[in-house]
Amino acid sequence: MTLLFAGIAVATEATATTGRWWWAGVVGALWLASLFNMINREYGQTLLAPDRMQFSTLVSRRSIPWSEITSIEPRSHQTCGGAWWEVCVRRAKGRSLAIPGIFTSRRGDEVFEGNLTVVREYWARATAPE
Structure with a gap:
């Protein structure tokens, strides 16, 4: 899952030259939410x-x-x-x-x-x- 979000983040960063920076923020927020959920369950x-x-x-x-x-x-x-x-x-x-x-x-x-x-x-x- 982490690799998927990292790939999406890289892809959206590549398209950032067109002025779509908010995609990187959305993907980053989803990745952080999934990471927090995993840590919360484990610990x-x-x-x-x-x-x-x-x-x-x-x-x-x-x-x-x-x-x-x-x-x-x-x-x-x-x-x-x-x-x-x-x-x-x-x-x-x-x-x-x-x-x-x-x-x-x-x-x-x-x-x-x-x-x-x-x-x-x-x-x-x-x-x-x-």
Whole structure:
């Protein structure tokens, strides 16, 4: 994705002699937004408490009770540059959310699988009938 935006930036810079400098600004802003999104997902943190999950990213804080979660599943994404995986929680009400900090671009990553297992265990303990 970065190479795509860099190529577009170079192409628009080449056409800048015609007075279309704003294209370079638009492409640069889109590239920065995608870069920030990637960093925000990678370096976010998730705290697992007995009654809820607490998400913490560079720009937001969110807390979701275990009782609102209907499933926890890995999600894969294919791009021209390769594949990457993240873990998402599906909520009873609302859209599914990616869990910050659980992210990989390696197939069969043991750390990723271990983190997925830990989150599922917390969820199972919290929703188990007493």
